Amino acid sequence: MDVLVIQLLNALLYAAVFFLIAGGLSLIYGVMRIVNLAHGSLYALGAYVMAWMVGSLAVRVPAPTLLLALVPLAGALVAGVGAVIEPMLRPLYQRAEEYQLLMTFGLLLLLEDLMRFLWGPTPLSAGTLWAAFGPVTIFGSPYPKYNLLVIVFGLIMATLLWAIVYRTRFGVLLRATSQNMRMAAALGIDVRSVYVQAFSLGCFMAGLAGAVIVPIQGAVLGMGVEALILAFVAVVIGGLGSLEGALVGAVIVGLVRTAAIQYFPELELAILYLIAAVVLIVRPSGLFGAPEARRA
């Protein structure tokens, strides 16, 4: 029983982080029709920035303050990087998608090496922050308090994002641009600025995801691509371009991944892809996605 509860909490923890990554990926795709292959690397960047800041500040400042201050800072930094990247993609919006994929793949290679250059090949840890929160007892077994915080954080971010997209003026602009970019432009929306903001928002979420996960597992090279693939599986299950889909997909990926790690670690990835493949075969546009539009 308690093992089950603990595993369920672990699944939700993964789900929270995957939602932040997959949600950003999906948001960017929904608005700009671009899949950013460097998205996972931006998540890794968030993790590295966070670990680096924690490493240099952790001694004096109390843990909750540190967390509250540094997580948004790491997210904002990654969002800033996103704001730099988006203008580089602009010449590609009118070109075939192969070029967009190649371009973002180039960015992925560049970012991976940039992190190696800045922080070296050895993993960075921010475990002090994780340890500072201590354990809490759930059904008689200890569970790290920090992990619970991340789950709550994921819930808050999901609600916030929903509110932004469906309850604010900016959200209306986002959805209008997503549905018909030309019509939106004709109606006087500054599509270019919406693009920058949407891209930065997506990157911000990826940065947040990296920042909250790093006290638990540390920052290592290669975590970006792993996250990209898992986030993509979540997005494929849920439907590309849909936030609800990203949430459901993230929960499914979190659950399956936890169960797989517990019971059959060799087949963890294989089972996830199997699920994604089955969803794609049964419902090609994902559980929540609109059918893929054909190339005009």
Place this chain on the structure above:
Amino acid sequence: MTRSTAPTEALPHEGVVRRLQLSWPLLVVATILVALPAIPQVPPFQRILLTHGLIMGIAALGFNLLLGYTGLLSFGHSAFFGTAAYTAAFLVKYLHLGSMEAFLVAGIAASGLVAIVFGTVCVRYTRIFFAILALALSQVLWGLAIKLFWITGGTDGIRVPTPTLLFGLMGVPEDKLTFLATTYYYYVLAVFALAVAAVGVVVHSPFGKAVQAIRDDEVRAEFVGVPVRTYRWVAFVLSGVFTGLAGALWAPLNGHVTPDVLYWPFSGRIVFMAVLGGFRSFVGPLVGAVVFTYLEAYAVGYAVYWQAVLGVVLIGLVLAMPTGLVGAGAWLAARFRRG
């Protein structure tokens, strides 16, 4: 949306003329390649490097059947290359077979099988879905190669000793360097020539024209009566098989197979080669593969951040030189001719 023109000829008589023009450089290149071991100024190491380049050329050419001719970008071609390489290694480790022909046949069969399975899933989608689905599936194989270490040797990999060639007619030689630099060089060169010819036949066949039609406009191709999904699948399998052929050739040359050949950066390298040379032309991937092999051999020693260099070059290519080296060369030649 910009539409590209097919890299092949528009009118039959024009094609004949172009082919005659093309045959001169082709003859020169072929002569140089055949005569290379006879030139004492070229050290054996250079021929081994060139063998690497030719093998990667086959892989990139196979990859380009999808990207350049069918319009599908795969980030998962390491799966086919790696499957064939591991198949060769398994033959040695478990069946104690050391025949190159066995490597080739088994490698092609295994990579073909993987391509059939992956293709069935992947070709339901195009563009982004296709690209990442191929990446994801290839990473399953990578994960298996690492985690099933009692079969695959894990990250240590499996050693592949020098095989016998031509059904055992050429036994295992004593000096490995001479073998790789001369005998194996010619062997790879012959397979390379056959593979290039085979891909050439495929892209000039009615099937080749049909997949190019799919690439240029899927809807119109369907209206004309092209079975779009089936043809994409066939192109996928063919592409996987050619890349697998390269993997089988590579295994004894490298002498060692590790999960690196299944990992996504390896797929990225194949993509890079095709784009560097120019994926809109037939010879582009070949040129890209050879140039890349030399660049890597000489630059890795100097540039620690080689991957970043690749990233920057890739971004530059996409933004400024989408036709690659071959396209840029043709453009320069045209300007030169005009004066």
